[in-house]
Amino acid sequence: xKIATMFSDVVGSFxxxxxxxxxxxxRVEAPTRLRGKLEWDPEKCTGCSLCSxxxxxxxxxxxxxxxxxxxxxxxxxxxxxxxxxxxIESCRFSCIEMSDEQWELAATSKVPFEVSYGREEDLAExxxxxxxxxxxxxx
Amino acid sequence: xxxxxxxxxxxxIIPIGPQHPALKEPGHFEFAVDxxxxxxxTVRLGYVHRGIEKGAEARNWNQNLYLxxxxxxxxxxxxxxxxxxGVERLAEVEVPPRAQAIRxxxxxxxxxxxxxxxxxxxxHEAGFDTLFMFSWRDRETIMDILEGLTGxxxxxxxxxxxxxxxDVTDEHRKTILEAVDFMEKRTKHYLNxxxxxxxxxxxxxxxxxxxxxxxxxxxxxxxxxxxxxVKRDVRVDAPYSxxxxxxxxxxxxxxxxxxxxxxxxLKELFESYRLIREILNNMPEGDLQVKRFPRRIKPGxxxxxxxxPRGEVFYYIRSNGGxxxxxLKVRTPTMMNMASVLAMAVGxxxxxxxxLLVGIDPCFSCNDRGVAIxxxxxxxxQWTWERLRQxxxxxxxxxx
Numbered sequence: 001x002k003i004a005t006m007f008s009d010v011v012g013s014f015x016x017x018x019x020x021x022x023x024x025x026x027r028v029e030a031p032t033r034l035r036g037k038l039e040w041d042p043e044k045c046t047g048c049s050l051c052s053x054x055x056x057x058x059x060x061x062x063x064x065x066x067x068x069x070x071x072x073x074x075x076x077x078x079x080x081x082x083x084x085x086x087x088i089e090s091c092r093f094s095c096i097e098m099s100d101e102q103w104e105l106a107a108t109s110k111v112p113f114e115v116s117y118g119r120e121e122d123l124a125e126x127x128x129x130x131x132x133x134x135x136x137x138x139x
Numbered sequence: 140x141x142x143x144x145x146x147x148x149x150x151x152i153i154p155i156g157p158q159h160p161a162l163k164e165p166g167h168f169e170f171a172v173d174x175x176x177x178x179x180x181t182v183r184l185g186y187v188h189r190g191i192e193k194g195a196e197a198r199n200w201n202q203n204l205y206l207x208x209x210x211x212x213x214x215x216x217x218x219x220x221x222x223x224x225g226v227e228r229l230a231e232v233e234v235p236p237r238a239q240a241i242r243x244x245x246x247x248x249x250x251x252x253x254x255x256x257x258x259x260x261x262x263h264e265a266g267f268d269t270l271f272m273f274s275w276r277d278r279e280t281i282m283d284i285l286e287g288l289t290g291x292x293x294x295x296x297x298x299x300x301x302x303x304x305x306d307v308t309d310e311h312r313k314t315i316l317e318a319v320d321f322m323e324k325r326t327k328h329y330l331n332x333x334x335x336x337x338x339x340x341x342x343x344x345x346x347x348x349x350x351x352x353x354x355x356x357x358x359x360x361x362x363x364x365x366x367x368x369v370k371r372d373v374r375v376d377a378p379y380s381x382x383x384x385x386x387x388x389x390x391x392x393x394x395x396x397x398x399x400x401x402x403x404x405l406k407e408l409f410e411s412y413r414l415i416r417e418i419l420n421n422m423p424e425g426d427l428q429v430k431r432f433p434r435r436i437k438p439g440x441x442x443x444x445x446x447x448p449r450g451e452v453f454y455y456i457r458s459n460g461g462x463x464x465x466x467l468k469v470r471t472p473t474m475m476n477m478a479s480v481l482a483m484a485v486g487x488x489x490x491x492x493x494x495l496l497v498g499i500d501p502c503f504s505c506n507d508r509g510v511a512i513x514x515x516x517x518x519x520x521q522w523t524w525e526r527l528r529q530x531x532x533x534x535x536x537x538x539x
Binding site for chain 2: 001002003004005006009010019025031033034036042053055056057082083084085086088089090
């Protein structure tokens with residue numbers, strides 16, 4: 001039996017750098033495989049909606065503008081996303097990626113968590129459609 | 140779940156919990172004491188019942204992979220692993236050997252971080268915060284590796300049905316081997332600390348002894364059972380996945396006290412280090428996933444069990460041929476080990492209770508799989524889904 005078996009660890013630590021990092025002043029680079037914010041490429045999408053069906057958190061909505069012309073818009077609810085990357089696995093056309101840079105996603109309001117992806121004209125059309133639907137409903 | 144709570148008169152009862160009885164999870168214990176000695180113990184669990192099993196019936200096979208991952212915050216991979224293994228057997232899909240090896244690699248890395256986490260918590264409960272700080276600093280090495288390998292520190296999401304998501308590159312192999320060397324050196328030091336430090340041994344040696352007969356009678360699982368001399372480890376008894384090619388040696392101690400539980404868990408780490416090196420040096424070649432995994436799974440039922448860091452995790456999965464499981468039943472090791480705390484508590488000092496509780500490495504949120512309702516007379520009573528729903532409606536109507 002001994003006493004103070006951790007003594008050398010404690011004394012040795014006086015001459016060592018702290019194990020912690022002074023975030024946010026100091027940053028450790030995130031690993032390349034880190035699963036951050038989702039990114040969607042509308043060019044390759046065929047609108048199969050498997051990503052949306054398999055999403056365990058109901059974070060993805062694929063809105064169809066014109067199925068024949070392959071015009072789709074993705075509504076990404078970042079606040080619901082659990083960053084599990086099942087959508088990447090489910091997508092057969094590699095439209096979805098997860099950023100390893102955008103992971104500091106905290107915000108003080110809900111607004112930045114509603115992300116829309118798509119071609120500009122599709123987004124505008126989707127917005128117009130929704131605006132129309134809203135007015136119809138209120139009438 | 141709820142064990143019957145009997146309050147006997149003329150006894151002094153000390154309640155511990157539900158907030159943070161020993162670790163940062165909810166559970167309510169009542170210890171009847173005679174002076175400082177505990178004479179009776181009861182437990183009430185169920186504070187973190189989340190209805191995951193019911194929830195699983197409303198999600199498809201892929202979505203459930205991530206739901207079950209959230210049953211436990213520490214052994215997240217092992218739950219997804221067990222589930223995936225069960226569903227793959229149900230669908231009669233053979234997972235490629237490389238994927239199986241990667242799954243076991245992540246499972247062993249997870250075991251290291253889980254045991255190190257427990258080690259820190261247990262040291263903290265013993266009042267040895269220096270050991271707690273240092274062991275958690277070292278645990279970060281493994282967390283960083285898991286983050287680099289899988290993309291997340293805790294919920295790795297390494298599995299998909301029919302394989303894994305990522306490969307292990309040469310770069311990863313190098314960093315993992317370096318980290319394992321470092322961890323092995325540190326674990327040797329920690330093993331020395333827990334077996335020789337006079338102060339620490341006062342808290343662990345001869346405390347909470349569960350002998351072989353008791354361990355068998357109470358059905359204890361995992362490292363807690365192996366510390367009492369029970370030779371029980373799913374990885375050895377029924378090798379699954381890559382454990383068939385990479386067998387593991389069972390670590391058994393016979394003393395059955397808290398010290399033996401420390402020793403078993405730390406010695407298991409050396410086995411994990413050895414296995415990780417072996418897997419990385421003999422990684423099978425091949426695909427990471429099967430070409431196609433069916434969305435609908437043919438009717439049938441299956442059980443799947445694996446050795447989690449805390450003991451055996453057991454899944455029962457039933458399919459009716461649809462896109463969602465008909466029934467998913469989970470049994471986690473803490474459930475089995477909880478009774479041992481109550482049995483061991485009697486005759487010990489009240490101050491030993493947190494240590495005894497931590498000794499089984501409990502995970503309360505894993506535990507709470509079902510709720511039994513006791514009325515004021517203490518009668519058990521089964522409620523139907525409709526009755527429960529009606530009760531909820533009435534309860535809130537009354538409040539408003």
